Amino acid sequence: QELYKRFHAALEHAETATTGTDNDGFVVRKAKQIREEADHRAMITRLLAGSALLLVVRRMLQDGRGDIPWRRSSVAGSAGAVFKAAASLFRPATPTMDPPFVKPTPPVLTLYAAELLHVLMHLPEVGASAPHIKAFRLLDDAARAIHGLLPPPSVPMLPFDADAEQREALAADLVAALMDLNLTLPPDPHAKHAPASLDGAGGGDVILGWDPCLAEAAEGDEPATVLAAPATATIPSEVLRVLAQSKECLSWNAALALYTLGVDFTAACKEGFVASLAKWRRRKEQAKILIAADLVERAKAVLGERS
Numbered sequence: 001q002e003l004y005k006r007f008h009a010a011l012e013h014a015e016t017a018t019t020g021t022d023n024d025g026f027v028v029r030k031a032k033q034i035r036e037e038a039d040h041r042a043m044i045t046r047l048l049a050g051s052a053l054l055l056v057v058r059r060m061l062q063d064g065r066g067d068i069p070w071r072r073s074s075v076a077g078s079a080g081a082v083f084k085a086a087a088s089l090f091r092p093a094t095p096t097m098d099p100p101f102v103k104p105t106p107p108v109l110t111l112y113a114a115e116l117l118h119v120l121m122h123l124p125e126v127g128a129s130a131p132h133i134k135a136f137r138l139l140d141d142a143a144r145a146i147h148g149l150l151p152p153p154s155v156p157m158l159p160f161d162a163d164a165e166q167r168e169a170l171a172a173d174l175v176a177a178l179m180d181l182n183l184t185l186p187p188d189p190h191a192k193h194a195p196a197s198l199d200g201a202g203g204g205d206v207i208l209g210w211d212p213c214l215a216e217a218a219e220g221d222e223p224a225t226v227l228a229a230p231a232t233a234t235i236p237s238e239v240l241r242v243l244a245q246s247k248e249c250l251s252w253n254a255a256l257a258l259y260t261l262g263v264d265f266t267a268a269c270k271e272g273f274v275a276s277l278a279k280w281r282r283r284k285e286q287a288k289i290l291i292a293a294d295l296v297e298r299a300k301a302v303l304g305e306r307s
Contacts, residue, residue: 051239053082061119086117107250111253118264121156131153135207176288263302
């Protein structure tokens with residue numbers, strides 16, 4: 001979460017090496033330019049990593065070889081380690097570099113993290129075939145879509161052995177991530193649309209961690225008309241098109257992804273939600289109670305349909 005600081009330091013070093021001045025000599029305009037460029041580069045790098053990881057996992061699940069040979073437990077290279085790293089985006093990070101604060105996770109990264117966690121909660125068991133997990137695509141009416149959540153593709157399971165404290169932390173972090181979006185939740189079923197831009201040659205859906213080649217192996221209705229990047233492009237068109245969306249569009253789509261993940265969490269971390277709600281009721285944290293209770297009720301309805 002502090003990648004933007006590393007880019008900022010690198011850009012400052014490049015500027016001082018080129019101009020021969022120290023960073024105290026930067027004018028306000030140059031300092032602002034460096035800060036914005038650092039944020040932009042960090043965002044693209046993180047989205048590229050998220051998109052690539054999603055694409056790799058989807059491809060490995062669709063190659064017909066069954067489960068992915070993850071390392072065991074929660075060590076590096078295991079599904080548990082990847083899950084915990086993605087889930088850490090839902091809570092503030094402890095600063096390790098100056099300045100002594102870390103910017104909150106933007107909605108677009110919350111969106112990618114929620115989709116990755118959703119996929120990791122539906123990994124096939126050893127020797128079993130992978131369930132069909134519908135890839136997340138940006139919607140114009142994501143707020144309304146929250147009122148029509150779909151049942152999960154399989155029984156949601158955490159990819160690591162979590163104790164009661166960890167399950168409660170996951171539930172609390174999910175609710176906190178929803179609150180950080182600064183949206184009116186629960187959503188209004190008649191909320192206005194926040195259009196997703198389908199710009200670019202040929203248009204096409206904006207789907208996270210997707211490539212047209214995956215449509216050949218998919219059993220569902222994933223489109224094969226996703227806009228592909230030119231062979232010479234260094235950044236996938238998916239990343240550029242996601243960044244071109246409005247903040248409102250990304251926030252509501254992130255909320256939809258979190259509600260979808262919330263259905264998984266309600267099934268796998270039920271005790272965590274119960275403990276969190278009890279704690280928030282004692283503290284009279286009404287906003288958290290309202291969002292968590294709404295999420296749990298929607299999840300119960302969806303999971304009831306599944307059963």
